[in-house]
Amino acid sequence: MVNISRIYFGIASPSDHLRYRKGSHTRPVVVWNIEGRCNLNCLHCYASASGHKKKGLTRDEARAVLDDLAEFSVPVILFSGGEPLLREDIFGLVNDARRKGIRAVLSTNGTLIDEEVSQRLHDAGISYVGVSLDGDGPVHDRMRGVKGAFRLALRGIRSLKRAGIKTGLRFTMTKRNYLEIPSIFKIAEGEGVERICFYHLVYSGRGRQLMEEDLSPSQRREAIDSIVEKTGEALDRGYMLEVLTVDNHADGPYLFLQLLKQDRERAFEALELLSLNGGNQSGAGIGAIDEEGNVHPDQFLREITLGNVRERRFSEIWTGQNGILEWFRSKGLHVKGRCSLCSFLEVCNGNFRARALAVFSDLWQEDPQCYLTEEEIRSLKRDPEG
Numbered sequence: 001m002v003n004i005s006r007i008y009f010g011i012a013s014p015s016d017h018l019r020y021r022k023g024s025h026t027r028p029v030v031v032w033n034i035e036g037r038c039n040l041n042c043l044h045c046y047a048s049a050s051g052h053k054k055k056g057l058t059r060d061e062a063r064a065v066l067d068d069l070a071e072f073s074v075p076v077i078l079f080s081g082g083e084p085l086l087r088e089d090i091f092g093l094v095n096d097a098r099r100k101g102i103r104a105v106l107s108t109n110g111t112l113i114d115e116e117v118s119q120r121l122h123d124a125g126i127s128y129v130g131v132s133l134d135g136d137g138p139v140h141d142r143m144r145g146v147k148g149a150f151r152l153a154l155r156g157i158r159s160l161k162r163a164g165i166k167t168g169l170r171f172t173m174t175k176r177n178y179l180e181i182p183s184i185f186k187i188a189e190g191e192g193v194e195r196i197c198f199y200h201l202v203y204s205g206r207g208r209q210l211m212e213e214d215l216s217p218s219q220r221r222e223a224i225d226s227i228v229e230k231t232g233e234a235l236d237r238g239y240m241l242e243v244l245t246v247d248n249h250a251d252g253p254y255l256f257l258q259l260l261k262q263d264r265e266r267a268f269e270a271l272e273l274l275s276l277n278g279g280n281q282s283g284a285g286i287g288a289i290d291e292e293g294n295v296h297p298d299q300f301l302r303e304i305t306l307g308n309v310r311e312r313r314f315s316e317i318w319t320g321q322n323g324i325l326e327w328f329r330s331k332g333l334h335v336k337g338r339c340s341l342c343s344f345l346e347v348c349n350g351n352f353r354a355r356a357l358a359v360f361s362d363l364w365q366e367d368p369q370c371y372l373t374e375e376e377i378r379s380l381k382r383d384p385e386g
Contacts, residue, residue: 001197002251004231004243007270008259011235013242020276028287028318029076030069031299034062035087036291040109041145042132044172046300047290048205049082056291057310059089063096065289065309070100072315080107080299082291085117091124098125105130107170111149113156118163130197131157132170133187135180143177157191168195168242174213178223185230189239196241198227200248200369203358204300211358217371224251228258247300249279249348250370256347257376271347279349283328287318297328300354304363327364328353337366343380344372 003019005011036056038049069077077097084090085108097104110131121129131153134143140150160167171184188196201207201214215223231243245251252274259267283297293309295317296302304324307317327334335350351367359368
């Protein structure tokens with residue numbers, strides 16, 4: 001994640017202690033796709049979720065995983081799906097995680113959330129809920145494949161807010177909806193939402209079918225510029241909004257280069273924070289468990305299975321001898337193409353491997369979504385104060 005509020009505008013955020021710290025991230029944030037089913041049919045779903053029920057972990061198996069994650073000192077579990085609220089024991093699992101000292105957050109499409117569900121989430125001890133929105137009304141419904149999805153998601157957001165739960169929006173950018181960015185800011189402020197995460201498209205699951213609908217480099221710059229502009233406007237009005245971009249660490253160098261044109265000192269302060277963050281943390285600062293218990297370097301790389309929690313504990317899988325994980329943790333040593341030549345490699349860590357695998361069938365090839373120019377990727381090496 002690249003925190004625009006922090007990097008560009010200097011506004012501290014609650015998760016800074018996790019995002020900007022020295023040393024390796026030995027205990028990962030775990031994305032747990034706890035439920036494979038979904039009540040929607042989203043065009044960009046990285047998990048290819050559908051209404052078909054998969055053989056997921058039993059309650060006892062899930063509790064055993066939570067015991068291990070707690071002993072392993074995992075700081076955060078992100079319960080995701082599919083749609084995690086389709087799992088009947090989700091409230092109990094959230095409560096179990098909280099009681100074991102793990103911060104529990106939820107990623108949802110929001111359509112199943114009403115006053116009762118919000119209260120149960122609150123009572124279970126959920127820390128944060130991210131609700132996916134792809135634009136205003138009709139745009140969202142088309143992306144989600146169900147008419148009325150926007151109305152129900154908005155109901156969910158309002159119910160969460162009334163229950164006193166910190167709530168954010170999650171927006172995945174494509175050619176179909178990136179011009180909706182101003183609308184997302186308007187919705188966030190109008191509903192009192194504290195956080196927006198703008199996701200770059202990852203070519204995984206059904207997202208592979210949208211590669212031709214991904215933003216061009218110029219559109220991506222336009223999108224980031226719009227996000228920065230709208231964030232600044234909100235902050236100027238006194239609305240303390242945390243805004244992040246997700247799944248493309250080229251955003252960090254891009255913001256640094258924009259700041260460099262305005263305030264050199266602030267730019268290098270931002271660069272130091274980006275360096276502390278270290279860019280993509282797949283296989284190091286983030287790991288994933290899918291609905292069947294398979295462990296992956298991140299939630300998008302389902303082609304790479306490191307083990308299964310039914311057979312070995314997550315902590316053993318994560319700390320065991322594994323060549324793939326060692327490569328992921330080598331700070332970009334194995335990346336190829338433009339990534340290997342980039343002066344910002346230590347800042348982005350080679351960006352997203354799932355896109356390289358999807359486009360080039362090579363896990364370590366350059367990320368095809370990097371939108372920096374040839375001059376920009378070499379600019380830091382030419383700067384004596386860099």
